[in-house]
Every structure is written in structure tokens, then in C-alpha cells.
Amino acid sequence: MPIILLVKTKSNDIIRGMNSFQANLCLLCVTLCWSTEVIIFSVIPDSVSPFATTCITSLVGALLIFLIFRKRIIDEVSGNPKKILLRCLLLGIMNCAYNLLYLFGLKYFDVSSGAFTFSMTAVVIPVILLTMRQKVDLKTWLSAGFVFIGILLAIAPTASVGQTMGIIFVGLGCIIRAVYIVILNKYANENDPVTLSSLLSGIVSILSVGLWFAFDPSGFGKIPWNDQIIASLAIYSFVIVAFAQTLNIFAQKKSTPANATIIYSTEIIFSTIWGVMLPASMIDKTPLTLWIILGVVMVVIGNLITIIPSHRELQDES
Amino acid sequence: MKRRIITYLVLIIVYLILAIPFKGLTIIPGFSDIRPVTLLGPIYALFFGVPGCSIFALMNLVMDAFSGGLMWSSIAGLIANFIGPFLILLYWTKYSKTTLHLKKPGNILHFSLTLIIVAVIQAAIITPCVALLYPDVDWKLFFASVVFNTAVFPILFSTPLILLLREKLGFKQIGYVDPAVK
Numbered sequence: 001m002p003i004i005l006l007v008k009t010k011s012n013d014i015i016r017g018m019n020s021f022q023a024n025l026c027l028l029c030v031t032l033c034w035s036t037e038v039i040i041f042s043v044i045p046d047s048v049s050p051f052a053t054t055c056i057t058s059l060v061g062a063l064l065i066f067l068i069f070r071k072r073i074i075d076e077v078s079g080n081p082k083k084i085l086l087r088c089l090l091l092g093i094m095n096c097a098y099n100l101l102y103l104f105g106l107k108y109f110d111v112s113s114g115a116f117t118f119s120m121t122a123v124v125i126p127v128i129l130l131t132m133r134q135k136v137d138l139k140t141w142l143s144a145g146f147v148f149i150g151i152l153l154a155i156a157p158t159a160s161v162g163q164t165m166g167i168i169f170v171g172l173g174c175i176i177r178a179v180y181i182v183i184l185n186k187y188a189n190e191n192d193p194v195t196l197s198s199l200l201s202g203i204v205s206i207l208s209v210g211l212w213f214a215f216d217p218s219g220f221g222k223i224p225w226n227d228q229i230i231a232s233l234a235i236y237s238f239v240i241v242a243f244a245q246t247l248n249i250f251a252q253k254k255s256t257p258a259n260a261t262i263i264y265s266t267e268i269i270f271s272t273i274w275g276v277m278l279p280a281s282m283i284d285k286t287p288l289t290l291w292i293i294l295g296v297v298m299v300v301i302g303n304l305i306t307i308i309p310s311h312r313e314l315q316d317e318s
Numbered sequence: 319m320k321r322r323i324i325t326y327l328v329l330i331i332v333y334l335i336l337a338i339p340f341k342g343l344t345i346i347p348g349f350s351d352i353r354p355v356t357l358l359g360p361i362y363a364l365f366f367g368v369p370g371c372s373i374f375a376l377m378n379l380v381m382d383a384f385s386g387g388l389m390w391s392s393i394a395g396l397i398a399n400f401i402g403p404f405l406i407l408l409y410w411t412k413y414s415k416t417t418l419h420l421k422k423p424g425n426i427l428h429f430s431l432t433l434i435i436v437a438v439i440q441a442a443i444i445t446p447c448v449a450l451l452y453p454d455v456d457w458k459l460f461f462a463s464v465v466f467n468t469a470v471f472p473i474l475f476s477t478p479l480i481l482l483l484r485e486k487l488g489f490k491q492i493g494y495v496d497p498a499v500k
Contacts, residue, residue, distance in 0.1 A: 018485050019421055029478040193486070231339040238335060239354075247478055250486045308423070 021309045023254035026247050027263040028307065033244035035270030039278065040236050043228040049216035050103060052223060055208035056233055061241025062201035069194045076195040087187050088196065092203035094180040096211065101173030108166025109155075115272075116154040116295060117170045119265040122302075123148040125178040125258050132182065139305055140258040146302030147265045154268075154295030178261065184249065185257045193249035201241055262306045268299050326373060329366060333358060333377040355381075357471040360433065361479055363403035364410065364418070364491050371407065375400035394447035398440040402468060405436050411493035418494065420477055430473045437469035 018026070044053060066073055077084055106114045126136045126144050187196060216222065223229065252260055275286025286292070337355040362370030378399045382392045409432055410418045420426055441464035449457040483489040 018481055021423070022420060022481050022485070025426070026478040026481060029475060032474060234339040238339070247482055250482060 018251070018254045019309075020254055020259070021307070023251040024259065024263055024307045026251035027255060027260055028266060030244045030248040030251065031264050031266045032270055033240050034264075035267045035274065037236070037240060038271070039274060040232050040240070043232050045224065048223050049212050051208045051212035051215060053233065053236070054099070055205050055212050057237040057241050058201045058205035058208060060233070060237035061245065062198050062205060064237065064242045065194060065198040065201065065246060069198070072192065073195045073198055076192040077199075084191055084195065084199065087191065088199040088203050091180065091184060091187070091196075091200050092207055094176055094183070095200070095204055096207045098173040098176040098180065100211070101169045101176065105166045105169030105173060108163045108169075113155045113158055114170075115268050116151045117167070118174070119147060119151055119268050119299070120171065121174040121177045121181070122261045122265040123151070124174045125181065125261045128175070128178045128182060129258060136258055140256075140262070143262045143302040143306045144258070146298045146305065147262060150265075150268070150295040150298030150302065152295075153298060154292050157289070157291045178257075181252075181261055182257045185252045185255070185260065188249045188252040193253065194246060197242075197246040197249050201245065259306050262302060265299055266303050269296050269303075272296050322369075325366070326369065329362060329370065329373045330377060333373070337377070337381050353467045354471045354475070356467050357475040357479065359399070359403040359468070360406050360472050360476045361483070363407040364480065365483060365489050367407060367492055368404065371400050371403040374403050390451050391444065391448045394444045398443040401443065402436045402440040405439065406432060407492065418480075418491070419496065420481060426477055429477065433472045433476070434465075434469045437465045437467075437472075440468050441465045 041053065102118060105117070109117060123144050126140055129136050184196075248260075255263075272286055272288070272292060276288050333355060336358065337353070340352055340354055359371075359374050362374045366373075375396050379388075379392055379396045382388045382395065410429075414428075416425060416428070418425070418429060420429065441461045444464055445457055445461045448455055448460055480491065484491045484494065
């Protein structure tokens, strides 16, 4: 029985929706969860294909959401199954594509520079929105500007000509991710977020099987199964796939793609904190240079502009 | 009655799902580990009342028993893990002048402050017992680890989880009245 049926309430009486400040906080929490990926996976040997971990965790996450919200998902899918499946397939393909490009691009950067380049999505998205003839407000441009300056400050001192291919891969990945976020935002407003989250995870899992066997045919047997690896995969499935992804889609309903992407850029801040504070046995240590500190400060300013609501916004929403 | 039993079973399963994978992340062997499951304390209290607080406290004891960490100090742990969520429930349903709506930064800071105070109270209940019964344990580290576990995870994750449950999934938060409706 789905949990939602256990509570004596008429959902329509309760659901009044988040305001944009709450949605931004949820997105911040989602980003915090995503940033722990490197810590959770630190016990998994490099020899295990990243597609294997994506496949397993997405499958477990999808099943978990499905088991809890079975009735809700079946009701939503039975309405127009072809439409929602095609939408999730499109999102799944885009998700795999940008992750694949990031994976190739990362080989040209060290960990901290790589994390900063990923956040170029925050800068790309206002431009993508403009090309789609959508309005982008001044606050978003300001935030994106600060994030862009932050990225430049952090990566420019160590950039070299040899990283050109890496920049191209990551740049393409950022463009695809930006379009993905815009589309996800649209679908989150039209479909049930729980259903989207479950189907999307399921499709990503199926697509990852293909990539897993294409890049690493040895497959399942190569994973050195032990308690720690099982625990890591379980934590990733619950926290990052089931919880963070579902929360992300719910929050997207109230947020804009531009706001969401700017908040996603806080992953740099969290990653830098983990890289400085956690022991080398858990994570690749980040050398804390003045440029990286300045870069992080700029990203923080960009985010504060987006997250903290103005007095007028609060009044409008109350 | 059947509905209530199923609800309690679900609460137990959710606790186990979140507690078991993290069991290996130890701070003080046998005494303290990293426990993100503490984020469920305020959730169980605010959505399921006293039964929720009781399940949270009992499951903490059960996890201690199954992980070989069951000691005399676990009784203090049981009491503290009931009192903590119960205080949150009591404060936000009886004593606070504002409802826990989490719609404005001030309300979220207010909620975070109560979580920190409750974490300190919980640590103050358990630490003297550990210090008296097991003098070898570094009580300062133990106190800090209890405060960290009991404050940081709820502060980071409870707010979005409460919003998700209340605003989007239709769960009823005890004593909640939407300020926009009031």
C-alpha cells in the first residue's frame, strides 16, 4: 500500500505548494546530496565502470520509488503511457549523453577544475533560454555573471592548450544539460514528479546497461562485492537517486530552469569543502589556492542573489 | 487500527533503510557513528506524534543491539532519542507563537535553532552516563559527535523533507495551519 494512503487526509486540502524560496532551499539540499557522490563512491575501486554504478543505483532507486508510490505511478502512466514514456526516454538519453561527455572531458582536468567547468551550465542556460525566446530576469543575469567570474577565476590560472578537447567535451555536456534542465522543468509542471522520477531512473538504468557492456564487457562479475560496496550503492540509491532526484523534480515545479542551474553550481562549494576537510583516504584532496577561494566566493555571491528572496517577492508569495 | 499498524511498520522499515547502510561509519567504536538517520527524528515527531517519537527511540535501541553497541548507556540513548523529537513536537505544537510553516528564512532559522538546542539537550542526557560508566571514552568527542549527528543532519535534510511530505505528498503535519489560510 503506498505510504500516501496511510495518512488520513484529503491531499487537495493540504497541497498548497512551495514558494520559490522553499523550492530554492530544496534545490540546495539536492545539490548537497549530489556533492556527496564522490564520498559515497570513494570505497568503490576505479576498476568498476561508472556505468555499472549508475545502472545499479538507478535501478534500485526506480524500484524504491515505484514500490512506495505504485498506485500513483500506475494512475499517471495509464493516462497517456506513450507520451510520458517518450518524455522520460528523451530525458534519459540526454542524461546519459551529458554524463558521458563529462566523463570524457574530466580526463583533461584535475578534480577541482573539472568541478568548476561542470558549472558552466549556469552560464549557458540564460543564453539557451534567450534562444528559446523565454524571458530571463536581471537577477538571473547577475547571478550567472558572478558564477561565470567564479569559474574563470578558479580554472584560468591552471588552464592550458592541452585542455582544449576537455573544454569542448564539457562545454557540449553543459549545453545538453542546460536543455535537459529546461525540458525537465517543463515536464515537471505537466506530469507527476514521482512518476517522472521513477521512470527516468528506470530508463537511465536500462541505457546504462548498454553503455556498461559497451565500455566494460566483463560486466557484473568484475564488481568486488563486499559490505562497504553494497552499503555505498544502497546509500547512493536512497539518497541521491530516490530522494534527491524526486525532490529536484518537485522543486523544479516552482523554480525556473535558470534559478535551478545557478543553485546547482553550489556543488563547487560543497565539493571544495569536502576536498579540504575530508581525509585523503576518502577523497582527492583539493589544493586550496587563492584563486579557488575567490572563485568559490563569487559562486556564493551569485547564489545568494538567487536564493534570498527580496521583500517584494516574499510579499507577493504570501 | 490496521492502517495505524501499517503506518508504524512503514516507519520502522524507513528507519532501517536509512540506518543500516551507514552502520560502518564509526566515530568512536561501539559508541558513536555517523547517523544520517537522525534526520527522521523531527519528521517522525511532527508527522506521527508521540508514536513516531517512540518508534524513533526504540529503533535506535534496536540498531544498537544488532550492531553490537548495546550497553548500559543505550538506556540513556533510548530516553534522549525519545525526549529530543518529543521536545520538538511539544514546542512547535504547544509553545511556539508561530506555526512551523518554513515559508520564510526567519522561520527556517527558528526551526534550526530548536534543532540545535534539542541536540545539545540530547547530548547532555547521554554523555554523563557514558562518562560515568565508561571512563576510557573521550566524553568531549562523544558529546560533539552526538550534537553533530543530532543537529546537522536534521538541519540539512529535515526542512526539504518536511516540505516534500507536507506540500507535495499530502502528509498532515501536526498542528500546522497554513499562514495564508489563517
